[in-house]
Amino acid sequence: MHELSLAEGMLEVVADAARADGARKVRTVWLELGALSHVEVQALRFCFDAVTRGSIAEGAALEILTTPGEAWCMPCGRSVPLVRLGDACPECGSHQLQVVGGEEMRVREIAVA
Amino acid sequence: MCTTCGCGHGETRIDNAPAGATSPSGHGHEALGQHVHADGSVHSHGDADGHRHADGTWHRHDAGARAEVAGGAFGAVHGAGTTQERIVQIERDILSRNNAFAASNRQAFADRGVFALNLVSSPGSGKTTLLVKTIEALRGRVPVAVIEGDQQTSLDADRIRATGAPAVQINTGKGCHLDAQMVGQALSSLAIPDDGVLLIENVGNLVCPAAFDLGEAHKVVILSVTEGDDKPLKYPDMFHAADLLIVNKIDLLPYVTFDVAKAIEYARRVRPGLDVLCVSATTGENFPAWLAWLERGAERTRAHRVETVDALRRRIAALETELAERSTPA
Numbered sequence: 001m002h003e004l005s006l007a008e009g010m011l012e013v014v015a016d017a018a019r020a021d022g023a024r025k026v027r028t029v030w031l032e033l034g035a036l037s038h039v040e041v042q043a044l045r046f047c048f049d050a051v052t053r054g055s056i057a058e059g060a061a062l063e064i065l066t067t068p069g070e071a072w073c074m075p076c077g078r079s080v081p082l083v084r085l086g087d088a089c090p091e092c093g094s095h096q097l098q099v100v101g102g103e104e105m106r107v108r109e110i111a112v113a
Numbered sequence: 114m115c116t117t118c119g120c121g122h123g124e125t126r127i128d129n130a131p132a133g134a135t136s137p138s139g140h141g142h143e144a145l146g147q148h149v150h151a152d153g154s155v156h157s158h159g160d161a162d163g164h165r166h167a168d169g170t171w172h173r174h175d176a177g178a179r180a181e182v183a184g185g186a187f188g189a190v191h192g193a194g195t196t197q198e199r200i201v202q203i204e205r206d207i208l209s210r211n212n213a214f215a216a217s218n219r220q221a222f223a224d225r226g227v228f229a230l231n232l233v234s235s236p237g238s239g240k241t242t243l244l245v246k247t248i249e250a251l252r253g254r255v256p257v258a259v260i261e262g263d264q265q266t267s268l269d270a271d272r273i274r275a276t277g278a279p280a281v282q283i284n285t286g287k288g289c290h291l292d293a294q295m296v297g298q299a300l301s302s303l304a305i306p307d308d309g310v311l312l313i314e315n316v317g318n319l320v321c322p323a324a325f326d327l328g329e330a331h332k333v334v335i336l337s338v339t340e341g342d343d344k345p346l347k348y349p350d351m352f353h354a355a356d357l358l359i360v361n362k363i364d365l366l367p368y369v370t371f372d373v374a375k376a377i378e379y380a381r382r383v384r385p386g387l388d389v390l391c392v393s394a395t396t397g398e399n400f401p402a403w404l405a406w407l408e409r410g411a412e413r414t415r416a417h418r419v420e421t422v423d424a425l426r427r428r429i430a431a432l433e434t435e436l437a438e439r440s441t442p443a
Contacts, residue, residue, distance in 0.1 A: 002289055002290050002320070002321035002322075002324055002325070005211075005288075005290070005292065005325075006207055006208070006324070009207040009208055009209070009210055009211065010207045012210055013203060013205045013206075013207055013209065013210075014203070017201050017203045017205075018201070021199075021201050023201070027198055031207075037324075038320075038323050038324035038350050074385075084349070085349035085350065085353050085383045086345070086346045086349045086379070086382045086383045088382075095381065095382040095385060096385050097385065098385070099353070104206075105206060105207045105208060105324075106204060106205060106206050106207065107203045107204075107205050107206075107207060108202070108203065108204060109200050109201060109202045109203055109204075110200070110201050110203060111198050111199070111200055111201075112198065112199060112200075112201055113197050113198050113199075
């Protein structure tokens, strides 16, 4: 499980932005997570709570916005939804799919005080 | 340490010396033009990240987005006004720090014509044997250096050094993957020959290393026939991230139920167009195909470096001509 590293990366992004803003406290973190990203959400929440302890983001709420997986289907010649890697195109059944969305792991914004 | 999964940080060691990465301060990356500040931020000029200087001033390289708005990422639920709360827009990847180190490593590889590969697999797929046989086969043809990643011991680096190739061992402690900063630090103590091949053997783990770019040209995933042929579907992230699949230990196929065609089909479901090579590192079966793949990559990387150097020389020559013209009175 690599969620601890991801949580540390998140804290760094959040703490940098909060300090730059002159904030004293981070109340909420909005995280955009793609459905196809390399993250187990429960583990990430656990690790986020652990790494933020004693930091400017201690006790911050973690709000996760899940973006759907999306792939370009070569036979169909258009974008189709993709629930999981390895799934077939829901339209034509092909696996000739190029992932074009749903791999994001991005801090969108934070609420600070 | 994460008590859920046992991942730990702050225990990384490179050739049994504590890695600078674990220090709360320090500038461990001068060699690569990057370093870490006391607050942990990466200072890497030329990228878009902001960073804090020692005097506490904040420094951005771009127009860093900062805005105070009433609606958050979810649209509206946390409107300002009830408290002094305000919204700061960030829009930054949580892997941005790793990616900055990876970009720096990638540039260092390009500058020196080094073809770098990140070898990933489950424990026991035969990565180290594959490396040893590769180094022996390429001796006198292409110089090879190795970075070994394991939680503990230097057994693998010792095996590599016994072949005569330079090797550095990274011990991740409780960590489950290599990251770009560890590799950057290992590079400073590794004599990689210019125009050579760098083989980075990641921690044996088919999950965690998938998300971490080390600056390599390609991830190479190794699957041995003593494992399940359905692994590409069970652990799709790693196969999706790879550019080459090596099916190893094919000398054991008569004794196992592994279906090679099925494994390849599954792998190409998660990574269409994935290159595949079936080899046995032990018997050498089909090994020339793997060596040829490596040598083609090394040659491409070398050619790119030469081209870059030639382009720079042409630019210098053109500038010198221009300077001579301008400094001669008309």
